[in-house]
Amino acid sequence: MDYFLTEDQNMIKELARQIADEKIMPVRAELDEKEEFPWEIIKVLASSDLMGLCYPEEYGGLGGGTFENCIAVEEISRACIGVSVCFAGTGLGAYPILLFGSEDQKKRYLPDIASGRKLAAFGLTEANAGSDASGIQTSAVLDGDEYVINGTKQWITGGGEAEIYTVIVMTDKSRGSRGASALIVEKGTPGFTFGTKEKKMGIRASATTELVFSNCRVPRDNLIGRAGIGFIVSMRVLDRTRPGIGAQAIGLSQGALDTAVSYARERKQFGKPIISFQAVQHMLADMAIQTEAARALVYSACRFIDSGAKNISKVSAMSKVFSSDVAMKVTVDAVQVLGGYGYMRDYPVEKMMRDAKILQIYEGTNQIQRNVIGQELIKEYAGKKDNR
Amino acid sequence: MNVIVCVKQVPETTGVKINKDTNTLIREGTKGIINPFDMYAVEEGLRIKEKLGGEVIAISMGPPQADEALREVISYGVDDAVLLSDLAFAGADTLATSRTLAKGVKKVGGFGLIICGKQAIDGDTAQVGPAIAEKLDIPYVAFVRKIRDISNHTLVVERMMDDGYDVLEVTLPALITVVKEINEPRMPSLRGKMKAKSVDIPVWGISELGISEEEVGLKGSATQVIKIFTPQRHGNREMLEGSVEKQVDQLVSRLDDMKMI
Numbered sequence: 001m002d003y004f005l006t007e008d009q010n011m012i013k014e015l016a017r018q019i020a021d022e023k024i025m026p027v028r029a030e031l032d033e034k035e036e037f038p039w040e041i042i043k044v045l046a047s048s049d050l051m052g053l054c055y056p057e058e059y060g061g062l063g064g065g066t067f068e069n070c071i072a073v074e075e076i077s078r079a080c081i082g083v084s085v086c087f088a089g090t091g092l093g094a095y096p097i098l099l100f101g102s103e104d105q106k107k108r109y110l111p112d113i114a115s116g117r118k119l120a121a122f123g124l125t126e127a128n129a130g131s132d133a134s135g136i137q138t139s140a141v142l143d144g145d146e147y148v149i150n151g152t153k154q155w156i157t158g159g160g161e162a163e164i165y166t167v168i169v170m171t172d173k174s175r176g177s178r179g180a181s182a183l184i185v186e187k188g189t190p191g192f193t194f195g196t197k198e199k200k201m202g203i204r205a206s207a208t209t210e211l212v213f214s215n216c217r218v219p220r221d222n223l224i225g226r227a228g229i230g231f232i233v234s235m236r237v238l239d240r241t242r243p244g245i246g247a248q249a250i251g252l253s254q255g256a257l258d259t260a261v262s263y264a265r266e267r268k269q270f271g272k273p274i275i276s277f278q279a280v281q282h283m284l285a286d287m288a289i290q291t292e293a294a295r296a297l298v299y300s301a302c303r304f305i306d307s308g309a310k311n312i313s314k315v316s317a318m319s320k321v322f323s324s325d326v327a328m329k330v331t332v333d334a335v336q337v338l339g340g341y342g343y344m345r346d347y348p349v350e351k352m353m354r355d356a357k358i359l360q361i362y363e364g365t366n367q368i369q370r371n372v373i374g375q376e377l378i379k380e381y382a383g384k385k386d387n388r
Numbered sequence: 389m390n391v392i393v394c395v396k397q398v399p400e401t402t403g404v405k406i407n408k409d410t411n412t413l414i415r416e417g418t419k420g421i422i423n424p425f426d427m428y429a430v431e432e433g434l435r436i437k438e439k440l441g442g443e444v445i446a447i448s449m450g451p452p453q454a455d456e457a458l459r460e461v462i463s464y465g466v467d468d469a470v471l472l473s474d475l476a477f478a479g480a481d482t483l484a485t486s487r488t489l490a491k492g493v494k495k496v497g498g499f500g501l502i503i504c505g506k507q508a509i510d511g512d513t514a515q516v517g518p519a520i521a522e523k524l525d526i527p528y529v530a531f532v533r534k535i536r537d538i539s540n541h542t543l544v545v546e547r548m549m550d551d552g553y554d555v556l557e558v559t560l561p562a563l564i565t566v567v568k569e570i571n572e573p574r575m576p577s578l579r580g581k582m583k584a585k586s587v588d589i590p591v592w593g594i595s596e597l598g599i600s601e602e603e604v605g606l607k608g609s610a611t612q613v614i615k616i617f618t619p620q621r622h623g624n625r626e627m628l629e630g631s632v633e634k635q636v637d638q639l640v641s642r643l644d645d646m647k648m649i
Contacts, residue, residue: 018576047574049578049579
């Protein structure tokens with residue numbers, strides 16, 4: 001389908017695809033097997049300018065928006081979402097600075113992130129706080145001109161590998177979620193260490209660790225925006241990055257569909273390629289329908305966000321839920337089309353199926369996304385007089 | 389130091405057609421790719437630029453569509469490019485090609501090093517690089533697998549041989565042809581691709597190069613292809629039977645009979 005991309009957007013797609021085909025496809029199985037952070041690929045993405053897509057030119061970026069970034073994420077995800085989460089995760093860490101940071105913070109951190117010299121990461125989740133951000137226990141207490149941070153963040157994407165962390169902490173516990181604030185913490189700050197790397201079902205090329213803060217002191221200047229808006233920062237950031245999960249999902253679905261179709265064309269049973277059997281054709285057709293529908297929704301969400309619209313929560317959540325549910329189904333079906341071969345690690349679809357599951361979980365489970373959509377519907381319809 | 393890289397657009401190996409009159413490859417209208425060996429030349433040029441500064445300039449002789457190949461190398465980081473294109477250049481052999489390219493290189497001027505791929509995958513002659521150096525009267529080293537050291541005046545390289553390698557020091561300006569062992573070409577960049585889209589690539593023909601029609605193309609060629617054909621396959625084969633030892637004995641005695649060993 002032609003989505004009428006601009007010349008620059010087509011260039012991004014072409015470049016990301018070339019990197020995916022030449023640099024990621026050949027090593028994805030090994031990265032998964034060894035649970036190895038893909039630094040070599042990150043370096044390639046950086047020198048190709050792709051790490052800077054969504055940052056303004058004044059901070060060394062290319063001045064694109066959510067859509068430009070998602071186009072790259074989609075193409076990388078066609079090869080491996082373990083790699084694409086390393087790519088997209090740095091954007092998640094940088095967005096709080098980009099959206100709410102001071103001019104000084106933007107100048108200090110964004111050029112290194114946009115050039116790919118440094119990676120960023122976002123620290124929200126804790127053992128007892130995920131979707132319920134008010135349960136955050138990591139605290140930051142102002143002492144003179146410094147915040148003293150104590151507590152532990154969990155399952156942080158890019159943990160240990162990233163240099164710049166934006167962390168949501170409680171600066172005033174008595175105010176619940178209105179007592180949360182966002183702080184920038186650099187790797188190497190005394191009192192800031194990493195827990196062991198998690199062993200995951202999928203996206204095993206990416207690093208997921210605890211961030212451990214023990215009397216870690218950071219300058220007061222590292223506060224993003226003002227104290228008390230940490231929860232708002234998180235929600236606004238996630239509204240903008242969720243289509244990125246959608247982009248991972250459509251890339252992954254496309255990769256699974258590509259593999260399934262080419263296998264079905266070659267695999268012969270009863271003297272014919274299995275793609276000639278209607279049972280297989282229908283499975284492939286459904287995979288293609290769902291992937292294309294998800295793509296159309298993700299692209300529309302991206303364009304809506306980049307238009308400067310304010311009420312993006314609903315459509316952003318929709319693009320994440322729909323396409324990640326699609327990715328799960330499409331990858332399960334891809335394994336089915338490949339049959340016994342699909343279950344073996346020699347073929348890429350078993351990894352794709354393992355990888356797909358996280359898309360329904362991270363950046364807010366699909367159940368929480370449906371809550372968001374439901375809440376938005378309640379708000380929308382409350383304002384309408386005639387409900388028929 | 390400025391580096392000139394010679395680039396050739398070659399037909400994708402699946403789409404090769406032959407002109408029956410001239411017995412040369414038909415380049416117009418077939419999908420072109422950059423000769424793979426030339427990508428190693430481009431990469432090495434970019435690495436020298438990163439080390440010593442200066443510019444990398446790509447030059448190509450070919451039909452107008454070779455402009456695509458030059459734009460592509462610009463997306464990898466090459467600074468500038470020139471296309472040598474003229475109807476009179478058609479049908480050139482290695483002599484006429486190297487004469488034309490040498491003229492182009494001279495007109496670009498100001499270079500410390502010229503880098504070519506070891507050969508093109510269509511003609512496979514490996515002659516054009518060295519011949520350009522001859523025309524320019526500068527030293528050359530073919531089949532370079534590593535640049536050990538480079539300054540603005542000298543170059544130390546490893547030349548790949550069948551059984552090892554030679555280490556050679558040459559004064560600059562010089563020409564080298566490179567083998568694929570020399571590096572791993574990088575990926576293009578987005579800024580490079582944007583530049584490639586809009587950059588102006590000059591086209592130089594015989595008048596710009598100050599060269600006569602007799603010196604270029606088919607007319608300026610010392611060789612002519614008389615006939616080109618695919619050799620017929622002869623299906624004479626024989627399978628040896630029996631245990632491995634028996635098969636080896638049979639093979640040795642047969643080769644002995646044929647005076648091959």
